[in-house]
Amino acid sequence: MATSPEPLSFAVHSLPDPRASTVQRAGRWKMLVVLAMCAAPVVASYFTFYVVKPSGSAYGELISPTVDMPADLPLTDLQGRTVTAASLRGQWMLAVAQPPECSAACERQLFVQRQLREMLGKEKDRVDKLWLVPGDAPLRPELVAAVSQKGAEVTVLRVPADRLDAWLKPAAGKMLADHFYVIDPMGRWMLRAPGDPEPTKLKADLVRLLKSSAFWDPAGR
Numbered sequence: 041m042a043t044s045p046e047p048l049s050f051a052v053h054s055l056p057d058p059r060a061s062t063v064q065r066a067g068r069w070k071m072l073v074v075l076a077m078c079a080a081p082v083v084a085s086y087f088t089f090y091v092v093k094p095s096g097s098a099y100g101e102l103i104s105p106t107v108d109m110p111a112d113l114p115l116t117d118l119q120g121r122t123v124t125a126a127s128l129r130g131q132w133m134l135a136v137a138q139p140p141e142c143s144a145a146c147e148r149q150l151f152v153q154r155q156l157r158e159m160l161g162k163e164k165d166r167v168d169k170l171w172l173v174p175g176d177a178p179l180r181p182e183l184v185a186a187v188s189q190k191g192a193e194v195t196v197l198r199v200p201a202d203r204l205d206a207w208l209k210p211a212a213g214k215m216l217a218d219h220f221y222v223i224d225p226m227g228r229w230m231l232r233a234p235g236d237p238e239p240t241k242l243k244a245d246l247v248r249l250l251k252s253s254a255f256w257d258p259a260g261r
Contacts, residue, residue, distance in 0.1 A: 132168070
């Protein structure tokens with residue numbers, strides 16, 4: 041007489057097939073392995089920059105732990121259109137936080153911002169220039185024209201001052217406008233540098249970041 045492959049059961053329902061649970065466990069392990077493989081490049085790049093630091097110490101101040109850009113950060117462009125924080129992800133950003141009046145120091149910082157990106161050569165397409173403007177006062181027309189020049193465009197976004205202050209922080213005794221802020225492709229603020237920097241030294245920081253993330257961060261969003 042043929043025997044049943046299932047174990048004898050006195051319950052109304054048959055017992056779980058041990059083979060099925062084995063398959064489920066194997067599936068979970070495979071999923072964990074895939075997730076680990078996806079995360080490994082990001083973890084490795086951060087380890088390289090924060091711990092190994094192959095090209096020497098950072099010129100700017102590393103922010104540890106990094107600070108996520110708030111998902112609900114209220115951003116609008118100069119035409120008043122809403123811009124989501126999520127839309128900024130996928131690209132390194134070299135950001136400044138300057139008021140709409142934009143003094144001579146502000147204009148110089150915007151010039152240095154442009155020069156720093158150009159100094160990156162073929163890697164410049166992996167970095168966007170971002171100007172965060174607290175408040176809603178109008179910008180001077182000539183300034184808007186300058187940051188809108190073809191090939192030298194700056195992403196200019198307005199954000200309430202209190203929300204900007206809650207995310208980015210200046211060094212002790214400084215103001216937000218006194219710094220450059222480097223934001224990674226995942227939307228995390230991770231480095232703060234002087235607003236009037238030694239360009240070659242800040243460029244070196246950017247080069248190290250781009251080099252350490254080259255195997256997981258392609259150009260463009």
